[in-house]
Amino acid sequence: MNQYARMIVVLLIFSVLSGVVLAFSYEIAIPKIQEQAQKDLEASIKNVLPGTTRYEQVEKEGMTFYIGLDDQGNKKGIAFKATGQGFGGPIEMMVGYDPKEGKLTGLQILSMAETPGLGAKIQEPAFTDQFKGKSVTDPFVPKEDVKVITGATISPAGVANGIKIALDKVTKIYPVGGDY
């Protein structure tokens, strides 16, 4: 075999083997990854709706809501996903909302690509806990009613904006004081 044919054959073998290895790895890993994603979703719902042990999924006006229930079947609130524009890309979060009280019950950042050590601090409880018990009619303006992080102003603003935009829709579907 001359050297050019050999080059092509070797590259071809490498590419095919790599494709096979990747396909098999994907097949093996993807059910586990999805299972993990489901677990993470459940954990985040329980986190933003304290006291919840199970949840029901409801689709309404193009949005997905997770209604949290405790062991006795009492409704503990509604969790929904919100997206804000951060510094490094979209920030996805799970927000807990209690329509009876008109208050947020919790916030968890699901995914983000903010600067480690700066904007990434939005996922720490020191930042997210300030939204617990916050009234949904608040203005959600950074530096006014939302604490920011030193060195990162865009990331907290993205979170606050994302929640506000989602709440505008959600409070129309599930008004404060109304039934759900």
Next chain:
Amino acid sequence: MYQLVKDFLNGLWNENPTFRMIIGMCPTLAVTTAAMNGIAMGLAATFVLVFSSLLISLLRNFIPAKVRIPCYIIVIATFVTVVDLFMAGYFPAMYRILGLFIPLIVVNCIIMARAEAFASKVTPIRAIADALGMGIGFTWAITLIGAVRELMGSGTVFGYHVLGENATRWVIMLLPPGAFLTMGILLGIMNVITRKSVKNTQCH
């Protein structure tokens, strides 16, 4: 055996990828805002480096010289993707810390450099010794940079408060310029230490 120890120690100091060869600067400058990030990135890169060096060393007589670079890239990229998939599925806790850094390893030129300059020329066992040394050398170097930046920028090291809650924080140390400042100063210190030791051997 002596050769193996020498190959291993090489990466720790004499040819330290970060402070001596100045390669792999992209992850070094980008992720070192905290000491923990340094350890995470370093270990993930070491893992990939060891296995890609082993594979490339095993295949060194099979790969034609003219297409060696595409072959290395295929091996490294495949390996990184497999690690990424399995870690996401089976070690979610670890993935939460390392997940952000794993795709970055594909473009870490330490791995390409060791494949090209070392692993493709020696036996698999020597390639592994070298990869381990280089990986650990990279890990300690970026952890040190991370620790300095975290200390000055956040007042903590590995998340523990060292400077007290009210110490002034130099936010610039956490921003990109801080990476260059820290890197430059540490590099200068490294050079001073090395120069001294060279002078001493000449005296004796």
